[in-house]
């Protein structure tokens with residue numbers, strides 16, 4: 001259920017769901033499937049969004065907090081809001097200007113952009129139009145020279161962090177793509193790595209990704225770059241602790257938007273346990289299913305430093321190029337401000353766990369306990 005929708009679906013978009021609908025109407029079905037789909041039966045994909053439906057925000061009244069400030073500081077940089085663009089391959093699949101248009105759109109909000117190893121446009125060109133922090137998402141290839149050159153180029157172009165994706169020794173089995181025999185259309189190819197045979201993403205990954213990647217990759221990465229290293233794709237508490245011990249500068253709690261291990265839990269459900277395990281050691285970011293301002297605040301209430309959004313940015317890019325990306329990010333920002341004002345917090349430092357309650361738990365709470373409900377008991381399973 002997407003909220004009040006006009007029957008005749010006009011062109012104007014007021015929510016991320018509106019952008020999603022517009023993108024779906026515009027894209028060829030196989031490209032839509034590649035973007036929208038997840039691995040296997042898509043249980044994890046569905047779980048990401050569903051987890052937000054089970055969480056309520058508890059407003060505080062008469063706090064005088066009507067003019068919220070959304071800014072945060074992360075890895076030594078000010079962000080105007082705790083929202084960044086998640087790394088997504090091949091923006092040129094949905095718009096001829098690809099990541100250039102995305103960077104222009106993100107620049108209007110001043111928000112950070114994590115550029116994929118599989119970007120369809122050139123890193124230096126993206127850097128030339130960016131207006132907020134740029135991070136490079138890295139897939140570590142068997143060919144470490146190709147990997148190293150990519151990192152060096154990014155550093156030289158002014159990228160400020162490396163986001164190493166750690167949940168992909170190979171790509172997950174995405175059944176929509178298998179059934180569609182999905183291939184990249186002519187003209188869509190990675191612009192920043194050498195090699196060939198990119199047309200089938202899963203086929204290419206099976207050959208090129210390093211399937212034997214282990215924790216030693218961190219010291220290798222340190223040896224080739226002085227940039228902060230962010231590990232993306234952590235879902236378990238012991239992996240989170242290990243990431244901190246291994247010297248990661250931040251982590252992203254992610255199941256890759258449900259595209260890798262189908263059957264892995266919703267990211268929101270794992271967040272509180274991971275935040276507790278990391279105990280302030282490094283900032284914890286999260287992605288997966290963030291679709292409204294209230295979702296952003298829920299993540300922060302459970303301890304996230306910031307969120308990344310993936311598919312919605314591509315929906316904006318599809319529907320309106322740079323304007324569409326700015327539209328999507330602007331809606332999220334406006335909604336976050338609305339949510340903060342109505343929740344009664346005027347800065348993100350004031351946000352804590354007392355602001356959220358898990359739906360199933362509320363009826364059992366004594367009324368007096370509403371301010372500090374025992375939320376989301378930390379992950380029942382540990383890895």
Ligand SMILES: Cc1cc2nc3c(=O)[nH]c(=O)nc-3n(C[C@H](O)[C@H](O)[C@H](O)COP(=O)(O)O)c2cc1C
Nearest residue numbers: 035086087088089116165256257288289309310311
């Ligand atoms: C079409 C598509 C391509 C993606 N490509 C990458 C990628 O190249 N590298 C990466 O680390 N994650 C990639 N992801 C995962 C996203 O970074 C992110 O984890 C996920 O999309 C977040 O969930 P959301 O789409 O629900 O916001 C991709 C996701 C999609 C939908």
Ligand SMILES: O=C(O)C(=O)c1ccccc1
Nearest residue numbers: 089118171201205256259
């Ligand atoms: O990471 C992904 O999810 C993804 O879809 C992808 C696409 C092309 C190349 C590598 C990964």
